[in-house]
Amino acid sequence: xxxxxxxxxxxxALQHFPPTVAEVVSRLDRLHPATYAxxxxxxxxxxxxxxxxxxxxxxxxxxxxxxLARHHRLGYDDKLVFEFGWRAFFHHVWHHAGDGxxxxxxxxxxxxxWSGRYxxxxxxxxxxxxxxxxxxxxxxxxxxxxxxLHNHARMWLASYxxxxxxxxxxxxxxxxxxxxxxxxxxxxxLSWQWVANQFSSKPYYFNAGNVAKFAPSSAWKAxxxxxxxxxxxxxxxxxxxxxxGDHGAxxxxxxAVAEPDCTAAPPEPLVAATVxxxxxxGTWPAPPAGSDPSLAVELVHxxxxxxxxxxxxxxGLVHLPAHTAWPWNGRRWQFVLQRMAEVCDTVFIxxxxxxxxxxxxxxVFAQATRFPGYRQALAALTRDLRPxxxxxxxxPMACGSFSRxxxxxxxxxxxxxxLLVP
Ligand SMILES: Cc1cc2nc3c(=O)[nH]c(=O)nc-3n(C[C@H](O)[C@H](O)[C@H](O)COP(=O)(O)OP(=O)(O)OC[C@H]3O[C@@H](n4cnc5c(N)ncnc54)[C@H](O)[C@@H]3O)c2cc1C
Numbered sequence: 001x002x003x004x005x006x007x008x009x010x011x012x013a014l015q016h017f018p019p020t021v022a023e024v025v026s027r028l029d030r031l032h033p034a035t036y037a038x039x040x041x042x043x044x045x046x047x048x049x050x051x052x053x054x055x056x057x058x059x060x061x062x063x064x065x066x067x068l069a070r071h072h073r074l075g076y077d078d079k080l081v082f083e084f085g086w087r088a089f090f091h092h093v094w095h096h097a098g099d100g101x102x103x104x105x106x107x108x109x110x111x112x113x114w115s116g117r118y119x120x121x122x123x124x125x126x127x128x129x130x131x132x133x134x135x136x137x138x139x140x141x142x143x144x145x146x147x148x149l150h151n152h153a154r155m156w157l158a159s160y161x162x163x164x165x166x167x168x169x170x171x172x173x174x175x176x177x178x179x180x181x182x183x184x185x186x187x188x189x190l191s192w193q194w195v196a197n198q199f200s201s202k203p204y205y206f207n208a209g210n211v212a213k214f215a216p217s218s219a220w221k222a223x224x225x226x227x228x229x230x231x232x233x234x235x236x237x238x239x240x241x242x243x244x245g246d247h248g249a250x251x252x253x254x255x256a257v258a259e260p261d262c263t264a265a266p267p268e269p270l271v272a273a274t275v276x277x278x279x280x281x282g283t284w285p286a287p288p289a290g291s292d293p294s295l296a297v298e299l300v301h302x303x304x305x306x307x308x309x310x311x312x313x314x315x316g317l318v319h320l321p322a323h324t325a326w327p328w329n330g331r332r333w334q335f336v337l338q339r340m341a342e343v344c345d346t347v348f349i350x351x352x353x354x355x356x357x358x359x360x361x362x363x364v365f366a367q368a369t370r371f372p373g374y375r376q377a378l379a380a381l382t383r384d385l386r387p388x389x390x391x392x393x394x395x396p397m398a399c400g401s402f403s404r405x406x407x408x409x410x411x412x413x414x415x416x417x418x419l420l421v422p
Pocket of ligand 1: 051150177184
């Protein structure tokens, strides 16, 4: 079934996300920090839609801030910079988390709001967009049709699943991750924990009044959720969260939407259409046109799809063993493969650790990532792992809250303009 995104009030800019730097530049040049600050909470507000590009490294936070500074004077007080700070904070927490970063996949705080057992699966009615709560069913439709959701819709979905439907935050986070173009383990999994009260001082709740306030004005009816489980004052929502089991779907028949498949490997026709003859065949190919074989090989993984800055060979890596635990839907595979084919000379899809022999004797480097599976595979192939670009002066000690992180970053570098030096 085709979703009518205009009928759901989705702004044009949040419907399609071509994986190109031209798109990034156009989004940045249209972004107005003052308008952003005023409207960002509304589902049809002037948000950037930049998250898929940050997640996959087409642009970094410092590059974005430098570009914005051409037309706007930015400081720590700007709401947009503050939100950039949230992304940086989640990555800071990932960087300091135990088990090589994997600790963020478990509860950060041992609190339990409800004494019952949260479910390990997302109920079919929610996955199929037929819970009967319009705010939830519309969010699921937008997610499947675009790979993107506004921050408020993410918060509603997570809060509904955890507090009203009693789904374990980890099950919800894993499910959402697979369908997002911007799926980013620290931003996603720590946000779910924040909603669930596992990484915050209080749980996040919403109700029908909150939906009515922030729903798109042109499609208010598609989101407004009167006479549903969430149409209650906050004290009652709090009581549901703490004392009641799964509320279940609303009574009655509700139309279903098909959930896109998430797969542990990109579909072969998609590989043929995007990577085609650039696919790495197993033996080292003749040097790709324009590259210098005497220079180092850069390993380019899905979170480092930046423009080429290096004259040697760029080898794209899709390390399949990592995706068994973290499958993606076709839209995300397409985004990554299309971009990887564009910025790499050749693309390897398989078990990256088998490349050790092929790479032997050549200098090899890569941008570091803590992503499970890729982290270990890259470490097996090179010791030259370079940190991802940072905007903020990252405090050396782990900060347990965003406010501490942001204060510490400002203490380390009080003059924001100094961070904007290319
Ligand atoms: C349950 C839940 C899951 C989330 N999962 C992800 C995820 O997988 N990947 C992801 O990038 N973000 C995630 N977020 C954070 C946030 O919702 C998105 O970053 C934001 O909606 C992306 O849209 P945008 O680029 O238009 O944001 P804008 O509002 O235009 O903000 C600009 C940039 O600032 C950063 N940012 C803004 N808000 C936040 C925030 N609350 N937390 C962290 N960074 C933020 C993002 O990098 C974003 O691209 C999640 C939030 C929640 C509540």
